[in-house]
Amino acid sequence: MDLGAINPAVLAASLMVAATPILLAAIGELVVEKSGVLNLGVEGMMITGAIVGFAIAVETGNPALGFLAAMAGGAALSLVFGILTQVLMSNQVATGLALTLFGLGFSALIGQGYVGVKPPALAKPDLGPLADIPVLGRVLFSHDLIVYLGLALVVAVWAFLRFTRPGLILRAVGENHDAAHALGYKVVRIRLAAIAFGGACAGLGGAYLSLMRVPQWTEGMTAGAGWIALAIVVFASWRAGRVLLGAYLFGGVAVLQLNLQAAGLAVPVELLSASPYLVTILVLVIISADRGRAALNAPASLGRVFHASS
Amino acid sequence: MIRLEKRPQPSRAWTVATPLLAVALTMVAGGLMFALLGKDPVVAIRTIFWDPLFHEQFASYSRPQLLVKAGPLILIATGLSLGFRAGIWNIGAEGQYIMGALAGAGVALALYPLDAWFLFPLMVLAGALGGWAWAMIPAILKTRFRTNEILVSLLLVYVAEQVLASMALGLMKNPEGGGFPGSRNLQHYPAAANTELIAGTGMHWGVAAAFIAVIAAYVLLTRHILGFQIRLAGQSPRAARFAGVNPNALVVICLGLSGALAGLAGMFEVAGPAGRVNIGFNQGYGFTAIIVAFLGRLHPVGILLAGLLMALTYIGGELAQFMLGIPSAAIQAFQGMLLFFLLGVDVLSNYRIRLGRRRIA
Incomplete structure (x- = not known):
């Protein structure tokens, strides 16, 4: 066992990378849940993004195009869920599960020709002198654009929900869709x-996993990341800032357990591999045990079917 | 202008017709998918849905497989449907399936080479208990701390997979296996083997248990107070509380029952068709069973039929892979699509479609 080989600065830097896919998925799901919709298909959309982004990046040789395609793919799949739940008024829990099951099969289907292929890498921005700061430079200023995009997105979503009028309307729709409808807001469209x-x-988030973090395509490679993202939204009590905290907590556990596995800690490998899931469950329990607090913040119309009678 | 008008009560005719409509739509969309893969859609659909049953060369092999695959699906889906009806979402049946299999196989391997009549019943008991115990984790967290059972039950699947890996490589590894992962083959251990009851039919104890579960669930839902409470809690949680239904008890019962049935399915599988505990021996039955439960409209008889149909797509999928080179993942996507269409066309049973301008009352 060699715990001394674990460098805290490297650990912190890889923590940010490990947390990014989940951060992206969780911040997106936060907005969805704030509008009163529970989309359990995050896992399916992530894995679809992972393979669509991977395939396009490999075919075009341009990772930026891959990321754009992954976003388009994830959005397209989510709109299937949107039409089913919002227009055809299906059960959101069941439809979200369908999305995950379909996404896993669909991605495996597309991904057949891409096993073992190496994707083109996204160039890292050169932050010049910032990256040369000891420790801090390694931790904060040596990442690729998507890591910073994730952080920017957290700030943007926080500001959008808190300070802007459309953000207020989105929250109104999530809190009480009938009242929002009566005020003339287009609930379904929003x-x-x-x-x-x-x-x-x-x-x-999925494409970040397949193009940057791993970088490789394997079937079912998201391995529950989408579900952890859903758990992080609950952990965050539907607050953007705490989503960041939750994602970093998870990223920390994920990176630490990999490092401990490599260091040969005298703990079964399987226990370490299961630790991110166990920690997520533990955190969920702690948050939900705090009576009232978590429930107070949940959007009141979350998961309820909206049907305009007039 | 098309608009939807809520029906006072779900239409009975559409409730029966929508699954059939969904299957038909999935065949069309699946045909399109196969055409995009460069296969003849008509041949592909026929290979999946017709040849396993009626092809002169393959049918004799694949017909018994129908029951082998349908057994666990029906067993798990029946349990899940009880919870789904009450609005209790156990989506971690895959994990409970694994733990049931480990518990059942664990008993057999611990007592090896005991040759006693009570070994198999003991394994059945252990299998049910294993699945039950794993499902009790989300149940207790839900009732004690109001933790979301959807997320906990699902996350526990990944934990169960790690337990399975640890068992296959460690405690349950075959000492005579030459260092390869995986346990002893239970099919070669007569007292523990889950053998075919009627030769050539694929009928084993797990299939029998599935049929019993279907009948029991039917009786429970239509004749027993608990079934009434489950249905009431699903349709109106508030009314259920006023009627004296204890929501916590319902969570424990529904999760416990579905976990026990999933555990049983896993135990019958590991002692029968699968034979041994090994990494990846779980084939996603726990997830496919969710589709089966919905396709069967959460009704025991519907689940029986849906389980057979879904088993058919598994076998047909294998056949299509072998005959036409259609990748097995296509079948998974196909099954997911089926659930999409099913949920989509469900609008017809709950809403009436009105054409023409909206009149002002």
Whole structure:
């Protein structure tokens, strides 16, 4: 066992990378849930984004195009969910599960020709002197654009929900869709837009996994990341800032357990591999045990079917 | 102008017709998908849905497989449907299936080479208990801390897969297996093997258990107070509370029952068709069973038929892979599509489509 080989600065830097896919998916899902829709298909949209982004990046040789395609793919798949739940008024839990099941099969189907292929890498921005700062430079200023995009997105979503009028309308739709409808807001359209945004974010997160973090395509490679993203939204009590905290907590556990596995800690490998899931469950329990607090923040119309009678 | 008008009560005719419509739509969309893959859609659909049953060369092999595959699906889906009806979402049946299999196989491997009549019943008991115990984790967290059972049950699937890996490589590894992962083959251990009851039909104890579960669920839902409470809690949680239904008890019962049935399915599988505990021995039955439950309209008889149909797509899918080179993932996508269409056309049973201008009352 060699715990001394674990460098805290490298650990912190890889934590940010490990947290990014989940951060992206969770921040998208936060907006969706704020509009009163529970989309359980995050896992399916992530894996679809992962393979669509991977395939396009490999075919065109341009990772940026891959990321765009992944966003489009995730959004397209999420709109299937949107139309089913918003227009055809199907059960959101069941439809979200369908999205995940379909996404896993669909991605495996497309991904057949891409196993073992190496994707083109996205160039890292050169932050010049910033990256040369000892420790901090390695931790904060040595990442690719998507990591920073994820952070920017958290700030943008926070500001959007808190300070802008469309953000207020989105929250109104999520809190009480009948009242919002009576005020003349287009509930279904707003929700469809939120769902598409969530799908695009999940797709981007998936593509980050397949193009940057791993970088490789393997069947079922998201391995529950989408579900953890859903758990993080609950953990965050539907607040953008705490989504970041949750994602970094998860990223920390994921990176630490990999490092501990490599260091040969005298703990079964399987226990370490299961630890991200166990920690997520534990965190969920702690949050939900805090009576009232978590429930107070949940959008009041979350998961309820909206049907305009007039 | 098309608009939807809510029906006071779901249409009975459409409730029966929508699954059939969904299957038909999936065949069309699936045909399109196969055409895009460069295969003849008509041949592909026929290979999946017709040849396993009636092809003169393959049918004799694939017909018994129908029951082998349908057994676990029906067993798991029947349990899940009870919870789904009450609005309790156990989507971690895959994990409970694994834990049931591990518990059942664990008993057999621990007592090896005991040759006693009570070994198999003991394994059945252990299998049910294993699945039940794994489902009790989300149940207790839900009732004690109001933790979301959807997320916990699902996350526990990944934990169960790690437990399975640990068992296959460690505790349950075959000591005579030459270092390869995986346990002893239970099919070669007569006292523990889940053998075919009637030769050539694929009928094993798991299939029998599935049929019993279907009948029991039917009786429970239509004749027993608990079934009434489950249905009431699903349709109107508030009314259920006023009627004296204890929501926590319902969570424990529904999750426990579905977990026990999923555990049983896993145990019958590991002692029968699969034979041994090994990494990846779970084939996603726990997830496909969710589709089966919805396709069967959460009704025991419907689930029986839906389980057979879904088993057919598995076998047909294997056949299509072998005959036409259609990748097995296509079948998974096909099954997902089926659930989409099913949920989509469900609008017809709950809403009436009105054409023409909206009149102002």
